[in-house]
Ligand SMILES: Nc1ncnc2c1ncn2[C@@H]1O[C@H](COP(=O)(O)OP(=O)(O)O)[C@@H](O)[C@H]1O
């Protein structure tokens with residue numbers, strides 16, 4: 259079995275827990291039936307004993323496999339190739355969840371569709387903004403009704419690039435959610451709500467040049483960026499050098515900059531020169547989402 263799943267950038271500024279898109283930067287997993295359980299891990303996190311064992315993937319995979327096969331137990335060899343930076347706001351945990359559920363269906367020989375994978379993924383990650391593009395690819399608006407995800411996808415054009423600024427330090431999503439207040443003023447809510455709606459309209463109509471207005475918010479970005487104040491300078495530099503929008507990716511620490519392909523190289527060079535301590539990665543956007551092959 260082969261599973262491939264993209265990185266995602268959630269929130270896109272004002273669309274907290276709602277908007278997200280997929281990036282052409284993929285983790286891949288090969289799974290083979292085997293007499294004994296074994297795991298090999300290459301790439302991101304391979305030097306971290308906790309990540310190396312990939313207990314999150316294995317827990318979800320086995321739980322789902324047992325459900326789908328009425329309790330059957332089986333052993334496999336798992337080969338992980340990790341390219342998505344971990345705990346950097348690029349949806350690494352969603353990628354694990356979505357790929358593990360897809361893998362369990364393939365291993366159990368149970369037919370699935372992407373909606374089923376998405377609704378199952380919601381049981382493991384309770385906000386839909388990363389899991390939806392990880393499953394579907396493209397730009398997605400998602401909302402929850404009970405235990406279901408309702409979402410709408412728009413394909414993204416090949417002339418756009420994600421120029422990612424990936425800090426050397428991690429920010430865990432749990433910690434980054436805990437710095438947010440319990441209450442917001444009406445002004446803060448309207449400021450962000452109006453921009454989330456505007457941003458959706460801009461993505462749906464491919465009106466890229468107004469994104470920088472739509473990408474501002476008062477719900478989470480500044481409060482989180484204060485944990486790593488260099489990010490304010492990253493955002494300003496990106497917007498001054500060709501980024502169409504520059505937002506904290508998910509809960510951080512990565513900064514997501516959207517640019518025309520023609521501008522991306524120059525933008526990446528400026529960011530690399532100004533922020534030598536951070537990794538700059540340029541990737542296309544993804545319209546496919548999770549891929550699973552038996
Ligand atoms: N490739 C991976 N292998 C194993 N565990 C992973 C992997 N990617 C993510 N994880 C798990 O997810 C956690 C990171 O989740 P989170 O803080 O939500 O970060 P992110 O913003 O990258 O999704 C890690 O601490 C680890 O437990």
Ligand SMILES: N[C@@H](CCOP(=O)(O)O)C(=O)O
Nearest residue numbers: 268275347348349431508509
């Ligand atoms: N809406 C969530 C998104 C978290 O994304 P991640 O990539 O950091 O896991 C949030 O802002 O907390």
